[in-house]
Amino acid sequence: MKRPVKIIVVGGNAAGPAAAAKAKRFNPNAEVILYEGNEFISTGTCEMPYVLSGEIENINKIIYFNPSTFQREKNVKVFIKHFVEEIDTKKKIIIVKDLIENKIIKQDYDKLILCTGSKAKTLPDFDTHIKNIFNLKNVNDLRRLDEYIRLNKVGKAAIIGSGFIGLEATEALVKRNIKLKIFEKEAKPFPIADKEFSDEIQNILTQNRVEFFSNIEEIEPVITEDKLVAVRIGEKFIETDLVLMTIGFEPENFLTQSVKLEIGKSGAIKVDQYLKTSDRFIFAAGDNVEVLNAVTDKPDYIPLATHAYSLGRIAGENAAGGNVKYDPIINNISVKIFNKYFVQVGLTSGEATKSGFEFETSFIKTKNLVDVMPESEFVIGKLVVDKQNKRILGASFFGGREVSGYADLISALIKLKAPASILSKINYNYTPPLSPFVNILSLLGKKFTQL
Numbered sequence: 001m002k003r004p005v006k007i008i009v010v011g012g013n014a015a016g017p018a019a020a021a022k023a024k025r026f027n028p029n030a031e032v033i034l035y036e037g038n039e040f041i042s043t044g045t046c047e048m049p050y051v052l053s054g055e056i057e058n059i060n061k062i063i064y065f066n067p068s069t070f071q072r073e074k075n076v077k078v079f080i081k082h083f084v085e086e087i088d089t090k091k092k093i094i095i096v097k098d099l100i101e102n103k104i105i106k107q108d109y110d111k112l113i114l115c116t117g118s119k120a121k122t123l124p125d126f127d128t129h130i131k132n133i134f135n136l137k138n139v140n141d142l143r144r145l146d147e148y149i150r151l152n153k154v155g156k157a158a159i160i161g162s163g164f165i166g167l168e169a170t171e172a173l174v175k176r177n178i179k180l181k182i183f184e185k186e187a188k189p190f191p192i193a194d195k196e197f198s199d200e201i202q203n204i205l206t207q208n209r210v211e212f213f214s215n216i217e218e219i220e221p222v223i224t225e226d227k228l229v230a231v232r233i234g235e236k237f238i239e240t241d242l243v244l245m246t247i248g249f250e251p252e253n254f255l256t257q258s259v260k261l262e263i264g265k266s267g268a269i270k271v272d273q274y275l276k277t278s279d280r281f282i283f284a285a286g287d288n289v290e291v292l293n294a295v296t297d298k299p300d301y302i303p304l305a306t307h308a309y310s311l312g313r314i315a316g317e318n319a320a321g322g323n324v325k326y327d328p329i330i331n332n333i334s335v336k337i338f339n340k341y342f343v344q345v346g347l348t349s350g351e352a353t354k355s356g357f358e359f360e361t362s363f364i365k366t367k368n369l370v371d372v373m374p375e376s377e378f379v380i381g382k383l384v385v386d387k388q389n390k391r392i393l394g395a396s397f398f399g400g401r402e403v404s405g406y407a408d409l410i411s412a413l414i415k416l417k418a419p420a421s422i423l424s425k426i427n428y429n430y431t432p433p434l435s436p437f438v439n440i441l442s443l444l445g446k447k448f449t450q451l
Contacts, residue, residue, distance in 0.1 A: 006108065395407065
């Protein structure tokens, strides 16, 4: 009797559980095992700032499965605190360190799925072993930061970096009555955004009494008795009760060093559209892989939980015998900044320039509802359009909750390679409490109808 195929999944956050569950569902006879080095699997990452702020009641709310519930519901064996140290591709085995029993395990596989995700970028001098220096990448980071704030008098904090996590953590800490200073090496907050939107974000920070320091080339910790007491910028010393580093993420691909899988320019694993690596028995999915950008048609690094989940499912199915391709991905991101929202879909002007496009833009500032409605507020939008064929390359919006819908509609039109003029021809709904008489998307598209 032929033995069941053995599928090993490495990594237990978004992509890993999705891959393991899908592999078992697609091939119920397969033996599927998931290894995770930390103590948690299937956790919410994007939700962490809202646990920190108290909007989500506690950390347990964002731990969606534990090993026993996942095994019971998905029929997948799960081993936490089991760190995969090495892959032997010739023998098709992995070397696992059991951190509970402090022993080494050798586990054979037929197919291997690497879902090792990403890791927080760090600054060399800011050691997170110091009790009040933090990252915010996983549940353990969140628990450590939250506990420190609860048990210590924290009146002021410094955040290094003003991307997604930096901005969301800023709001969370302000809600806990902590005075914030943000230190950014670029000229504006959220530097991947076009300037029009970075300016709006900076205004929101100022309105909420957050101090923003730009163009910071060098920043150093001042440590006394295993505790950070200040940061040094040039000759200036700024006292702070804690530092949170939010300078971005990079692929966690330590395992590829031993097996020499092909790596892309971003440092992420190269995969084909079936999520197969350069080793035909190894698949990869999540924040550790490069994907095909639907706008540029080139490899890109887009570490988002939604993509990790969907790619994990495809990798799981294919490892179990399926033959599914992933569609090229459109970068569609959103962030809450106090009482406003910023969304960005496709390419920004800066990204379009770097990708070699000749493009033109349309920019509008208008109301999200008719003026007579008391909730009416300004919303701004920018459209980036290919100069040659007039197809939409990307868009950004800043305003209320309505901007999420704008970005999703633009994402669909980018996928369809639609011309910008189509925006002025769509029949938008209108009711005064919900929508404007003339939609901002129609206004953005009119420029290209006239052309």
